[in-house]
Amino acid sequence: MRNFYNIQLALYAVIVASILVWLLVALLDSTALAIGGYYDTCDHTIQPDTAEEARYYQKIKEILESTETIIMPPPLADDDNNDNNNNNGDRSNLIISDILPKTPRINIFSSLTRDFNPISSRLDDKSQNTTVLAPLNSAIHNLPRKPWEDPEDYARYGEVNAYKGDDGQERAKRNLLRFVEAHLVPASPWVEGEEVKTVGGGKVKWIKEGDKIFIEPGHIEVDTLASQVSNGEVWVLKDVINYK
Numbered sequence: 591m592r593n594f595y596n597i598q599l600a601l602y603a604v605i606v607a608s609i610l611v612w613l614l615v616a617l618l619d620s621t622a623l624a625i626g627g628y629y630d631t632c633d634h635t636i637q638p639d640t641a642e643e644a645r646y647y648q649k650i651k652e653i654l655e656s657t658e659t660i661i662m663p664p665p666l667a668d669d670d671n672n673d674n675n676n677n678n679g680d681r682s683n684l685i686i687s688d689i690l691p692k693t694p695r696i697n698i699f700s701s702l703t704r705d706f707n708p709i710s711s712r713l714d715d716k717s718q719n720t721t722v723l724a725p726l727n728s729a730i731h732n733l734p735r736k737p738w739e740d741p742e743d744y745a746r747y748g749e750v751n752a753y754k755g756d757d758g759q760e761r762a763k764r765n766l767l768r769f770v771e772a773h774l775v776p777a778s779p780w781v782e783g784e785e786v787k788t789v790g791g792g793k794v795k796w797i798k799e800g801d802k803i804f805i806e807p808g809h810i811e812v813d814t815l816a817s818q819v820s821n822g823e824v825w826v827l828k829d830v831i832n833y834k
Contacts, residue, residue: 719778737769738762772833778822
């Protein structure tokens with residue numbers, strides 16, 4: 591009789607183990623399908639129309655997928671605390687191109703500055719001071735058109751051919767360069783109310799209202815004064831400068 595009970599218990603154990611294995615396999619299959627579906631959806635979220643557009647979205651994808659640890663620069667000292675600024679030897683050795691990639695909220699604009707040798711060379715040069723007016727990532731995403739697009743190109747060449755082929759790519763690059771140059775002020779320090787021509791040729795100035803700073807024209811609010819280094823400053827903007 592005892593052997594019979596032992597056989598029953600063994601059978602029950604085998605049945606329970608089989609059920610648990612089946613449930614585990616089913617759970618793993620469901621998880622794999624869900625993950626696969628998620629990545630399939632992600633892969634088809636963006637359908638770029640041109641090579642230039644594909645490159646831009648690839649930049650955004652690389653930025654969003656980056657797992658590199660971001661090292662934020664130390665906060666700026668107050669203007670009247672010049673002793674602290676003078677004693678900050680590490681900060682005096684940094685240049686704009688060092689700190690732009692380390693500010694996550696503007697890394698779309700940061701990546702664009704590296705696409706053009708004249709721009710990247712300027713930001714690498716300690717002898718050329720620049721105030722970078724870097725739009726937030728969200729401001730670039732919210733633009734009614736992409737930075738390399740120009741309504742005049744569409745009007746002249748049509749939507750299909752505006753940025754198609756070598757000539758179209760050159761137009762896109764030219765428009766993108768104009769966008770970047772509109773956000774570079776060849777002066778630092780930059781005095782309140784002083785109207786300065788950007789690298790792109792437009793005229794801008796800044797004013798202070800209460801505790802907020804605005805870029806004119808456009809009354810664009812400055813989100814933060816992100817960093818001050820040996821060859822200039824980085825100001826983070828909540829919108830973009832008119833680059834037309």
